[in-house]
Structures are given as structure tokens and as C-alpha cells.
Amino acid sequence: xxxxxxxxxNEHLVGEVTTNNHVRQQYSTDGSILTVVPDLVAYPRVTxxxxxITRFAWQLAEKGHVLSVTPRGGGTDTTGGAIGSGVVVDxxxxxxxxxxxxxxxxxxxxxxxxxxxxxxxxxxxxxxxIPAFIGLKNDxxxxxxxxxxxxxxxxxxxxxxxxxxxxxxxxxANGEILQTGKISxxxxxxxxxxxTYEGEVYRTIGNLLNDKAETIAxxxxxxxxxxxxxxxxxxxxxxxxxxxxxxxxxxxxxxxxSEVILKTLPVPDAPLVGALAFTSHDAVRDALDVxxxxxxxxxxxxxxxxxxxxxxxxxxxxxxxxxxxxxxxAAVVLVEFDGNTHAKKKAAKKxxxxxxxxxxxxxxxxxxxKIADLQMLGSLPQYVQVPEKSDFSTPAFLGGFYIxxxxxxxxxxxxxxxxxxxxxxxxxxxxxxxxxxYTYPVLNMQKVGDRQKMLKLLTDWSTIVSAHGGHIVAENxxxxxxxxxxYKELDGDTKELYAAIRTLFDPLGTLNAGxxxxxxxxxxxxxxxxxxxxxDNAWHAx
Ligand SMILES: Cc1cc2nc3c(=O)[nH]c(=O)nc-3n(C[C@H](O)[C@H](O)[C@H](O)COP(=O)(O)OP(=O)(O)OC[C@H]3O[C@@H](n4cnc5c(N)ncnc54)[C@H](O)[C@@H]3O)c2cc1C
Numbered sequence: 001x002x003x004x005x006x007x008x009x010n011e012h013l014v015g016e017v018t019t020n021n022h023v024r025q026q027y028s029t030d031g032s033i034l035t036v037v038p039d040l041v042a043y044p045r046v047t048x049x050x051x052x053i054t055r056f057a058w059q060l061a062e063k064g065h066v067l068s069v070t071p072r073g074g075g076t077d078t079t080g081g082a083i084g085s086g087v088v089v090d091x092x093x094x095x096x097x098x099x100x101x102x103x104x105x106x107x108x109x110x111x112x113x114x115x116x117x118x119x120x121x122x123x124x125x126x127x128x129x130i131p132a133f134i135g136l137k138n139d140x141x142x143x144x145x146x147x148x149x150x151x152x153x154x155x156x157x158x159x160x161x162x163x164x165x166x167x168x169x170x171x172x173a174n175g176e177i178l179q180t181g182k183i184s185x186x187x188x189x190x191x192x193x194x195x196t197y198e199g200e201v202y203r204t205i206g207n208l209l210n211d212k213a214e215t216i217a218x219x220x221x222x223x224x225x226x227x228x229x230x231x232x233x234x235x236x237x238x239x240x241x242x243x244x245x246x247x248x249x250x251x252x253x254x255x256x257x258s259e260v261i262l263k264t265l266p267v268p269d270a271p272l273v274g275a276l277a278f279t280s281h282d283a284v285r286d287a288l289d290v291x292x293x294x295x296x297x298x299x300x301x302x303x304x305x306x307x308x309x310x311x312x313x314x315x316x317x318x319x320x321x322x323x324x325x326x327x328x329x330a331a332v333v334l335v336e337f338d339g340n341t342h343a344k345k346k347a348a349k350k351x352x353x354x355x356x357x358x359x360x361x362x363x364x365x366x367x368x369x370k371i372a373d374l375q376m377l378g379s380l381p382q383y384v385q386v387p388e389k390s391d392f393s394t395p396a397f398l399g400g401f402y403i404x405x406x407x408x409x410x411x412x413x414x415x416x417x418x419x420x421x422x423x424x425x426x427x428x429x430x431x432x433x434x435x436x437x438y439t440y441p442v443l444n445m446q447k448v449g450d451r452q453k454m455l456k457l458l459t460d461w462s463t464i465v466s467a468h469g470g471h472i473v474a475e476n477x478x479x480x481x482x483x484x485x486x487y488k489e490l491d492g493d494t495k496e497l498y499a500a501i502r503t504l505f506d507p508l509g510t511l512n513a514g515x516x517x518x519x520x521x522x523x524x525x526x527x528x529x530x531x532x533x534x535x536d537n538a539w540h541a542x
Pocket of ligand 1: 030031070071072073074075076077078080081082091112113137139140141142143144145146147148149150151152250251252253255256257258382385400475476477512515
């Protein structure tokens, strides 16, 4: 069957399709601890290839054979979002062009398979940048970053990736094209009259916005939950609509992003960068509260234990070495302020004053030639994701969760209990301003015992996050791995609403089946990799 499908598609696509066993194996994993071997791998070259693949899958499903279509960018997804059983569509092979840069409007039009690294480099030549694309892994693509609504250290000030999307071209499940972007109330009415799939989309979304207004309003008050679909940001007060937010963070489950227009900004002057080493965790928690009030452009927390782990493999950070000469280091905070020279001078004075009587080792740097040394501290959490001990890894299953700042102290106590229960280092690092954190337990995922430990830990972790008013999915999506845990947090109305959106865009189950869907944990167990040895080159950040 698969080879017949491949033959048919090869005859009709400009790009290529293969059922080669070795290639299928290569595409059976992503950055997660899960594996699913696809039947086919496709390398589209043009949008019409995507239309033909989705239309073919649609027609097959109408006849009762479901061939799920999984779009894939760099394949770095940590939740199993970029793997699937049917056809994996590699957007990065050919659909990676930079089409156009409108310097006047500061807009750039690209194909989704271009890497954020390549785009960053091209924009830099024009003195432009996209804040949400700074510091990401080199092989992350624009499409993957949007489909996960990625966040970074600058998101508190500049927003996550979704904030930089102006328009998207989407290939819908039946192969029709939908253009997102803000359209007026009158144009919405016209769209609703269309006897096409697009017409049905506008009609049903309009009905959902009316009928589920209360549920949607409740979702809007809790911006920190990245699970589900962004229906709360679709409608404007004047009745105009932009369907774009629905696809931001949708992990390929509502359509394939085939073209993107992104907003950009002029590159700012070098920021003021401050590194602060604290002798106790209590002191660092208080400092995060104080520093948040200063509105920094970035506020990152790095637990001291990560420096110790890095030191085990010989990696030395001058700031940390100097700080430890003054005393014990429980945690380091990296803070940045951008803006004009006056604002940066003011911030430097304020920071120095705030901590002058505290037991804190502080280095502040404004010299563009010197700030890189301090900024490098920010990539330490990625570096320690590659432990020296062979067969051991730091599988990404506890990252990107949100804890309300006022509950952070209580939460850290609950974490200490889990550290004892699992005999694991669960120190927290991440975005202090937004209170989104990561932890990197070291496990040997080739051992059954450690795989069981991982699942139990994930279950307990989601329970303590939820009990402290947080969300397990605050950055990137729930994918396959976290969906069962993320949906436990949701009430019935919200789940129903998300299911209705999924059914509207994916009525025949052909879009990334198993992703962003509530599923039995047993299915998850069956998909666990037994050969997981870690994220390749995890520290290769752009
Ligand atoms: C070391 C490391 C650090 C990370 N740090 C962060 C972090 O700080 N913040 C954060 O938010 N995330 C982080 N992530 C996760 C990150 O969100 C994903 O790795 C990234 O978004 C995936 O991009 P990609 O191009 O590799 O997409 P893939 O992994 O290929 O795909 C990701 C998802 O997007 C979908 N998709 C891909 N292309 C398209 C398309 N054209 N149309 C529709 N859907 C598409 C896929 O189906 C999949 O569901 C990290 C991951 C790693 C490995």
C-alpha cells in the first residue's frame, strides 16, 4: 500500500516521496523521547505539492483509510509533535526560501522550512531582527517555531514567536488554501457566505465565538497556558477577525503553514547585562520579585547546580569562578536592559543600589565587546543537556512549565520532596520574568527502570504544577507527550471547545493524528524510545 501511495505521489508532485526503510527510521524520532515510524516521507518543493498530499490523504480518508500528514521542520520538537505514522512532510529540505524583505514596512516573506538561524543572518545584514528568534537552536525552522509558538528569554518584553507573525498561508486538510491576517467585519461576512471549506471555517468559528463566549473569555484571562488553540485572540472589538492565532501553537494539527510574513525590528544597541550570584535560594526568589519590577528585557534564572554539572565536564565560566571565590553560589540571575544609553545607565545604578547591602556578587557590563561573556551564561542550561556520563541524558520532558510568581516559593518546596522521592537533581532554571522554568533530570533512558521513573515523575510533576496554579505547557506545545497531562488541567467546556476546533479543521483525522489529542498513557508507553541517548548538539544555539 505505502509503496503504491509513494508511486502515485511521486508521479504527481514536483518534490519527492520515499518509503525507504533507512529514511523512515531517520524520521521516526524528533527531539522527544518518543518514536513512531512513518509509512512515507515526503519532500515538497512547492505549495501545490502540499495541496496534493493533503487532498490525497483527504480522499483516502473518505474511503476509510486514514493516512495522517505530519509537517516537520527541523525535527527538534520535544513533545513528539514532529513524528507520525502516515506521511511525514519535511518542510526544511526544499521549502526554505527567503522571498522578500520589505525594508520600509519591516516585513519579511519566507517559506516555513527556512531555519531561524538563516533568517537571523539575512536580517542582520539589513540591521533588522526578530527578538523571538534570538538564541534558538540552529536547526529550528520558522514553521516549527510558529507551530510551537516558541518563547525565549526576550518573550516577556517582546512576546513569543506568535507576536511576530503578520500573515500565514495555510494549506487546509482538503488541500484548499487559507490566508490569515486581519480582515474587516464586512469581509468576514462575505467569507461566511462562501460555499467552500474556507466559508465553513469562518461560519463555524463565528458560531463558536458566539456560543462559547464565556469559555473563550475565561481562556483569555489565563494567557500562560500554551496547550489547546489560541481562539481567544482571533476576534477584535470592532468585529474584525484574524484566524492566524489559531495556527500559532497548533503543531500542524489544523493545517500546514506554507508561507509566512513576519514582522521585524531594527537591531537595538548592545544591552546592559548584569549577572548576579546569590548565596541562597530564598535570596534569589526575593531578587526575582524585585528585578521584575524594574521591567528588564530579559531575566533568566540559572541554578548553581548546573554550573557544577558543567564543571564536571571541564566547562568553566569566569563569572561563576569569581563568584565562588566570594562564597557559595546557590543560583545566578542574568538580567538585561535594552533602550537608550540614559535608560541603561539608570538601570545599572538602580541594580547596584538594590543589592549594595546584600550578600550578592554583581557584575554589570555595558561594553558591547564584553557583554558576550556574561550572556554566555544564558546558554549554560542547554550545555548541561549533554552529560559526560555515556548512556545518560537529560530528556526534555519537564521543561517550559509556568508557576505563578507568588506560588514559586511553595512550589520549590514541593520540588524538594520530589527530588528526595526520585533521588534526582530537579534544580530549576528559566525565564524569571514570565516565571516559566525548565528542569533537567539526568536519566539513562535505555533502562526500563529509568523510563518508568520518567513517566512517574512526569505524572507527579504535572500534579504539583497544577496544585500551585501553574501550567505544564507554557512554552512550546503539548504534542503527544504532554497532552494527557495538560488536558487533565482543563475543564469540560474548554476541552469541548478545543475538540470542536480540531474537528472543524481536521474532520477526517488526517492532520498529525495523536498530537494535541487526549490519549491513554498506555499509548505513550508504547511510543517510548528504548534507545534514547539525548538531543543531538543540544547546545548549538543560534
Ligand atoms: C535544546 C532545545 C531547547 C529548546 N528550548 C526551547 C525554548 O526555550 N522555548 C521553547 O518554546 N521551545 C524550546 N524548545 C522546543 C522548541 O519549541 C522546538 O524544538 C521547535 O519549536 C521546533 O522547531 P522545528 O523547526 O524543529 O519543528 P519540528 O520539531 O519539526 O516541528 C514542531 C511542530 O511544528 C509542526 N510543524 C513544523 N513545520 C510546520 C509547518 N510548516 N506547518 C505546520 N506545522 C508545522 C510539527 O508538526 C510539530 O508539531 C527547545 C528544544 C530543544 C531541542
